[in-house]
Amino acid sequence: MIVTIERPTPFDRSVQWKLHHAYWAQRGVDAWKSGEVPHLSTSNYPTARQHAQLFRAVVADLRARGSLAEAxxxxxxxGGCGNGKLAANFMHALELMDAPLAERTRYVISDYSDHNLDQVVALPHVAHWIERGLMIPARYDMADPQRVRLRGGGALTHALAFFMSSYVSCVLPMKHLQRRADGTWHELLVEVRADSDDPDLTADAFVAGLVADAARYNLLNDLELHFSWGEVDLDALFAHPSHAAIVRSIVADAAEATVGYPYGFFDFLRELQPLMLDGGVVLTNDYGSVGRERIEGRFERRPQVYGNSLAQDINFTVYDGLPPVLGWEVLRSTSELDSVHAAAVCAGGFGPAARAFFDTHYLRRRPADDLLDYVAAARAYLTKKEYARALRFFLRCVELDPYDPELRYRAGSAALDASLYAVAIEQLQRGHALDAQRGWDFDFQLGRAYCLAGDHDAALDWYRRSHARGEHPVTLTNMGVLHAYHGRHATAHACYTRALALDPHYERAHERLQSLKDLVWEAAVAGFADAPVLPKGTAPVAPAP
Structure with a gap:
């Protein structure tokens, strides 16, 4: 039975956002571990290094204008730390390029979800910087910009030189607006329906049930969304008077336009300013588009769903409305070819170092895009089973991001498939050293690599380590093969039988066990053909009468 759980409502006030917030409160770091929510494009080392270089340029400008002293x-x-990878990569890059500045930097890593923050600060790549006193965790909801609650107690009282966020402006409140040829303004509305087996269940009770289990697979996609447009008075639509002027500045002279206006993020930018140093910079990275032609005309806008979280693509031309209305200076992406777009905002105007760096590195060169392209190429070649080519691209990835254990794992695995065992061992060993979370089974792959390279003792050692992580029939069977090869038949038998206990249908274990039985039987009966029917010394038996 289809029931309506929400009548047509402005999209930014839809019940879907209640589910979105509940999802993050319940899912935490697992949202990234599982791959439900993307993160590589914004948290990889080349991206973090680029941000660290911009930060360094901003600090130089702040010192030049007297907002910061040398010491x-x-x-x-x-804001919105995700899985903490960006923070760790940023500090690593900063320390390599300018160790004195890294020592004087205090990186406040924050999230609005207590659950996610608690998990992130315990991760080894984040805990390292916290233990050194260079990273400080805080609970921070960007809907309340001036309240930064430090996890250790108290509030942030220091002025900020730099603020950055990734995939945040797309999840703060946004209104989807249309200006039509007759001069009227319209807002996107959404009606939400769902299938329910209980005809007496109220909409509130239905939503409460969804919220209680917001991490359930595909929850948002199971809802029926029906979109429509409702006419509105633009000047009465927002609490702050600047928004209507900014929207008009964005749309300018377009006869008709459709724009996702991130008023929640712009409110945040405005209210953040008292926390910023004079000349402090806000940097945001998000997905979307940059061309003005992408907002012209009338078309439907729908959110993207990651896990059970919502995301709304940002057209970065919306930032062009800030300077004429608020007087801020904005630097932003201009190429549609960028995989992720960036906007930097400085209320007091950028200094020369930051402006020049943004121009050369964010507008003309994005090494993170090279990384993403190489990953895509490597995966495509793996699909075609062209393992050497896949390996070449993974090795290029490793050059760009030498600290990501997943890339080392992928490179090592491709090298195994390409029969380049020395390369595989090198990449897998390096990845194993980087994988403090033990998120990848390097032990198993190193077992394979050493086995194929002919070092069976080392192979067994790594297989045992993999086995200690958790029993698996493949690992047990591989161990059994090595034991059988070296004549340890009883141990091999134990490995195969345990593998079959875990998976009775694992054909390779069945085959190896039968081969072992055949081998043991052949060894046991070897020479039997020469044995007499009657052993020597046996007295003949008289025939029966």
Whole structure:
């Protein structure tokens, strides 16, 4: 039975956002571990290094304008820390390029979900920087920009030189607006319906049930969304008077336009300013588009769903409306070819170092795009079973991001498939050293690599380590093969039988066990053909009468 759980409602006030927030409260870091929510494009090492270089340029400008002294501690805040990879990569890159500045930097790593923050600060790549006193965890909801609650107690009282966020402006409140040829303004509305087996269940009770289990697979996609447009008074639509002027500045002279206006993020930018140093910079990265032609005309806008979270693509031309209305300076992406777009905002105007760096590195060169392209090429070649070519591209990835254990794992696995065992061992060993979370089974792959390279003792050692992580029939069977090869038949038998206990249908274990039985039987009966029917010394038996 299809029931309506929400009548046509402005999209930014839809019940879907209640489910979105509940999802993050319940899912935490697992949203990234499972691959439900993307993160490589914004948290990889080339991206973090680029941000660290911009931060360094901003600090130089702040010192030049007198906002910072040479020996001052420099504070920056990341809003929405995700899985903490960006923070760790940023500090690693900063320390390599400017160790004194890294020592004076205090990186406030924050999230609005207590559950996610608690998990992130316990991760080894984040805990390392916290233990050194260079990273400070905080609970921070960007809907309340001036309240930064430090996890250790108290509030942030230091002015910020730098704020950065990734995939945040797309999840803060946004209104989807249309200006039509007759001069009227319209807002996107959504009606939400769902299938229910209980005809007496109220909409509130139905939503409460969804919220209680917001991490359930495909929950948002199971809802029926029906979109429509409702006419609105633009000047009465927002609480702050600047928004209507900014929207008009964005649309400018377009006869008709459809724009996703991130008023929630722009409110945040405005209210954040008292926390910023004079000349402090806000940097945001998000997915979307950059061309003005992408907002012209009338078309439907729908959100993207990751896990059970919502995301709305950003057309970065919306940032062009800030300077004429608020007087801020904005630097932003201009190429549609960028995989992720960036906008930097400085209320007091950028200094020359930051402006020049943004121009050369964010507008003309994005090494993170090279990384993403190489990953895509490597995966395509793996699909075609062209393993050497896949390996070449993975090795290019490793050159760009030498600290990502997953890329080492992929490179090592491709090298195994390409029969380049020395390369596989090198990449897998390096990846194993980087994988403090033990998120990848390097032990198993190293077992394979050493086995194929002919070092059976080392192979067994790595297989045992993999086995200690958790029993698996493939690992047990591989161990059994090595034991059988070296004549340890009883141990091989134990490995095969345990593999079959875990998976009675694992054909390879069945085959190896039968081969072992045949081998043991052949060894046991070897020479039997020469044995007499009657052993020597046996007295003949008289025939029966």
């Amino acid at each position: 001052d501690t420099v504070w920056l805040l990341e």
